[in-house]
Amino acid sequence: MKLENYVAGKWITGDGDGQLLYNAVTGEPVAAASTKGLDFKQLLEYGRTVGNPALRKMTFHERGNMLKALALHLRNHLDTFYRISYQTGATKADSWVDIEGGIGNLFANASLRRKFPNERFCVDGDSHNLGKNNTFMGTHILVPKEGVAVHINAFNFPVWGMLEKIAVNLLAGMPAVVKPATVTSYLTEAVVKEIINSKILPEGALQLVCGSAGDILDHVISQDVVTFTGSASTGLMLKSNPHILRENVPFNMEADSLNCIVLGEDVTPDKPEWDIFVKEVRKEMTLKAGQRCTGIRRIFVPENKIEDLWRAISASLSQTTIGNPLNEKVRMGSLAGQTQRNEVKDQVQKLLASSQIIYGSLDSVNVVDADPGKGAFMSPLLLMNDKPFQSKEVHEVEAFGPVSTIMPYKTTEEAVALSKLGKGSLCSTIVTADYKTAQHYVIGAATHHGRILVLNSECAKESTGHGSPLPLLVHGGPGRAGGGEEMGGLRGVKHYLQRTALQGSPTAITAITQVYQQYAAGKEPGKHPFKKYFEELQIGDQIVTEKRTITSEDIDRFADISGDHFYAHIKTTDFSGTMFEQQVAHGYFIMSLAAGLFVDSYEKNPVLLNYGIDELRFTKPVYPGAEIHIRFTCKEKLLNDKRVIEKPEDFKRGDDIDKGIVKWLVEMIDDTNEITGVATILTMVQHKP
Numbered sequence: 001m002k003l004e005n006y007v008a009g010k011w012i013t014g015d016g017d018g019q020l021l022y023n024a025v026t027g028e029p030v031a032a033a034s035t036k037g038l039d040f041k042q043l044l045e046y047g048r049t050v051g052n053p054a055l056r057k058m059t060f061h062e063r064g065n066m067l068k069a070l071a072l073h074l075r076n077h078l079d080t081f082y083r084i085s086y087q088t089g090a091t092k093a094d095s096w097v098d099i100e101g102g103i104g105n106l107f108a109n110a111s112l113r114r115k116f117p118n119e120r121f122c123v124d125g126d127s128h129n130l131g132k133n134n135t136f137m138g139t140h141i142l143v144p145k146e147g148v149a150v151h152i153n154a155f156n157f158p159v160w161g162m163l164e165k166i167a168v169n170l171l172a173g174m175p176a177v178v179k180p181a182t183v184t185s186y187l188t189e190a191v192v193k194e195i196i197n198s199k200i201l202p203e204g205a206l207q208l209v210c211g212s213a214g215d216i217l218d219h220v221i222s223q224d225v226v227t228f229t230g231s232a233s234t235g236l237m238l239k240s241n242p243h244i245l246r247e248n249v250p251f252n253m254e255a256d257s258l259n260c261i262v263l264g265e266d267v268t269p270d271k272p273e274w275d276i277f278v279k280e281v282r283k284e285m286t287l288k289a290g291q292r293c294t295g296i297r298r299i300f301v302p303e304n305k306i307e308d309l310w311r312a313i314s315a316s317l318s319q320t321t322i323g324n325p326l327n328e329k330v331r332m333g334s335l336a337g338q339t340q341r342n343e344v345k346d347q348v349q350k351l352l353a354s355s356q357i358i359y360g361s362l363d364s365v366n367v368v369d370a371d372p373g374k375g376a377f378m379s380p381l382l383l384m385n386d387k388p389f390q391s392k393e394v395h396e397v398e399a400f401g402p403v404s405t406i407m408p409y410k411t412t413e414e415a416v417a418l419s420k421l422g423k424g425s426l427c428s429t430i431v432t433a434d435y436k437t438a439q440h441y442v443i444g445a446a447t448h449h450g451r452i453l454v455l456n457s458e459c460a461k462e463s464t465g466h467g468s469p470l471p472l473l474v475h476g477g478p479g480r481a482g483g484g485e486e487m488g489g490l491r492g493v494k495h496y497l498q499r500t501a502l503q504g505s506p507t508a509i510t511a512i513t514q515v516y517q518q519y520a521a522g523k524e525p526g527k528h529p530f531k532k533y534f535e536e537l538q539i540g541d542q543i544v545t546e547k548r549t550i551t552s553e554d555i556d557r558f559a560d561i562s563g564d565h566f567y568a569h570i571k572t573t574d575f576s577g578t579m580f581e582q583q584v585a586h587g588y589f590i591m592s593l594a595a596g597l598f599v600d601s602y603e604k605n606p607v608l609l610n611y612g613i614d615e616l617r618f619t620k621p622v623y624p625g626a627e628i629h630i631r632f633t634c635k636e637k638l639l640n641d642k643r644v645i646e647k648p649e650d651f652k653r654g655d656d657i658d659k660g661i662v663k664w665l666v667e668m669i670d671d672t673n674e675i676t677g678v679a680t681i682l683t684m685v686q687h688k689p
């Protein structure tokens, strides 16, 4: 069966016989892949001119809801995906990480929409007042790039590898061209077929090429983004492409790395952390048959415990049943193919220049329900290197399979230094129950690792593990790991958005960004803004309240009612040597009386509830006799999805009411017209019935 490419709105096969792809367990051919004859320049242009405008027309919320619909749709086809995934040598647990982990990424990015406005652009970070007279300011905005995201992926996660990346570019408003690694592209193709069948994405939002990437990189432009996941050597070749360099095309690289785990000096065999360590090492060596970019390649152990530890790890590895992933007893399947197995063996040979095998065999493996001659099976290999400061290979050579090397260290300082000899990794773990050791390691080693897991008995049960990148945390690492960064919640989305500094008057920037900027002209709201429904409110709707005189008795009463008798609020305090001249009003009192001034009505109105305060600053002391008034302005409106009503209680909680969140700027101003405090408060406001 020849795999199809999805290009310019059509499923087409490439020319010629194509590259044969094999079932990793049985060695039988499963498909052939070819991209011969595809016009790569044209398909990129199709993404830019058809997919990109369709996506950038949508708001972040619309795109987020699209991702959610896609995730729900793909969940209905899990059986098909799992059935195909077994052919890549993956066990059920491996496939779960790939398939459901990938779909989980769609859900996580769908939820991220709530962090964005219901707009096609967003403001990034704080605003800055740039003029003494408050007429000139600056902020940053983000808009989707006008190109295509080109994802060149590794073979080990054919589903997750695609979904974790497209979830992010689609939320940002950019289309994608996905080029999975050829050897497992038959699984990626099956998932893309379901995505396209669902018609959930606009046309042009996703294209797929199964097979060689041809000359695609010679046609990318600076509005495109290229991401690469794979080996450091291929990555270096691709990112040195003169066209990419000349056009300044953003290139994000996730390469292989020599990730490590450290056993803290405090951990002894009687502590729970000992078993936690052994379990983590075994899991990382055997899950996905060790074909994980984040897999533990280096194990650092205090020198006086190394023998006990390698025996414990070996005993644990010997419990792992290897074989046909369809057999329920099997805990480790095969590698993705014979080529991959041969590559791993070659890499192990290089490691053996300075290490020795202490568990497993390079030449034989016991398997169940399969023929070790036909399937790409391999025994887990634990290596020992007793001179880690003198050996180069162990910090440089990645054997992308169930292979890891154990090494001794003397002090935590040495463990930090050894971890850095990998010249940059995706992740590192320290197992310790001692917080000082944890801090020493983390602060010392952080420069060289993209992520650090501190594992102990407190978190081991819930921990997602050393090897799992998470959608809300950054994935990527410095140096050898590629120097890239992806995912990380909002951070990831920003890779596909152009950040532009925006300068001008507060009123102009309010009009452009639809976020009220302090000192911009306010709008006469016509009626009290609390009487307006969500749709009726306009950014900049503003009221200026009556004045209220602050008295010493007010302050005394607030001190009594709140119990806050801080010396500055007591009139008999001797104020010499303090920050204050006399009894000062509590900041929270001013904030409370602000509400008394801007809330106007005893009647029910569209404001459903007060949702809290985002920011609150007290900028000038308020003394008895001061007259305070409030400038109250509608700052920002955020959509709030109606929850699904599942139980009768949900009605009582108001989950059936259509509503949005409105942010208000509260400026507390005294009789000299100076601002004594600023707050951003939030209310929940009903939509028009």
Ligand code: NAP
Residues within 6 Å of the ligand: 152, 153, 154, 155, 156, 179, 180, 181, 182, 183, 211, 212, 213, 214, 229, 230, 231, 232, 233, 234, 235, 238, 253, 254, 255, 256, 257, 292, 293, 398, 400, 426, 481, 482
């Ligand atoms: P690879 O051989 O470097 O290939 C990676 C991707 O690059 C594949 O899609 C490959 O396509 C493509 N490619 C190769 N030559 C190309 C060229 N001239 N032009 C355009 N594309 C080209 O890596 P792999 O064997 O698939 O994956 C294993 C490696 O990936 C391991 O070293 C692992 O550590 C690393 N990895 C890293 C991460 C991470 O997030 N950092 C994640 C997973 C894996 P073909 O398949 O068609 O050759």
